[in-house]
Amino acid sequence: MDDPGSRRVTRPGGRSARVRSDVHSAVSALQSENPLAEITMARIAERSGVHLGTLYRRWGSVDGVLLDVVSERLSARSPVPDTGDYANDLREYARQAAEDLAGSEGVLLLRTLVSVRLGDGGSLPPALSRRFDELQHMLDRAAARGETVPTSEEVFELVIAPLCASLLFGTDPPPVDRLVERVDLLAAHAAHAEGT
Structure with missing residues (x-):
């Protein structure tokens, strides 16, 4: 049986794309304000408005x-x-x-x-x-x-x-x-x- 995670389909412009865009924007802002070592998942979650669990589920780590x-x-x-x-x-x-x-x-x-x-x-x-x-x-x-x-x-x-x-x-x-x-x-x- 296939791994359900390997069949995930994302819609262009859907929620997944918005989440990714919000996270990318947050990381860019954090990079311009902080040393790389100070960027954490919690800070990315706070800045992007994306739940911390979603960040870990989708990206796994900073x-x-x-x-x-x-x-x-x-x-x-x-x-x-x-x-x-x-x-x-x-x-x-x-x-x-x-x-x-x-x-x-x-x-x-x-x-x-x-x-x-x-x-x-x-x-x-x-x-x-x-x-x-x-x-x-x-x-x-x-x-x-x-x-x-x-x-x-x-x-x-x-x-x-x-x-x-x-x-x-x-x-x-x-x-x-x-x-x-x-x-x-x-x-x-x-x-x-x-x-x-």
């Missing part, structure tokens, strides 16, 4: 809320490109990711992601699953045009992981062109393997 907020901001600011050409899409995706991770939102994303993932070894949080789905859609479009593309996991390993590592260790991020070159080599290798 880090779960923060991850949802920052992921939404990054998705809005950096939509997955659709130029009609895989190489250009990937180059733009890598450029956006490098810019996003280099800013304060990137630090917050990494911090909350580490905390959420350490606390729950299960599946990816919904906020990140959406982003992976968007990346996969970009790759699927390219494949439908007949282009040879890597998997989303390979793009993550070759583009996102080096950017995250540079952020974690305080080193300069690799140039975007070098990241894209790595994926291009992988795609060329895959195309060659298909041809043999």
Whole structure:
């Protein structure tokens, strides 16, 4: 039997969307007024008018809320490109990711992601699953045009992981062109393997 929670359906613009919007607004306001360590579920509940139990049920922790907020901001600011050409899409995706991770939102994303993932070894949080789905859609479009593309996991390993590592260790991020070159080599290798 399916897990009832996995079939939850939300209506665009319904109560669920209003709750999420209220919580996101509250977190943004709290972030502008307080150090991150002082943002608690109780303060988010008070500021947003959303019941504390609802926050825990939907997000699980402060880090779960923060991850949802920052992921939404990054998705809005950096939509997955659709130029009609895989190489250009990937180059733009890598450029956006490098810019996003280099800013304060990137630090917050990494911090909350580490905390959420350490606390729950299960599946990816919904906020990140959406982003992976968007990346996969970009790759699927390219494949439908007949282009040879890597998997989303390979793009993550070759583009996102080096950017995250540079952020974690305080080193300069690799140039975007070098990241894209790595994926291009992988795609060329895959195309060659298909041809043999």
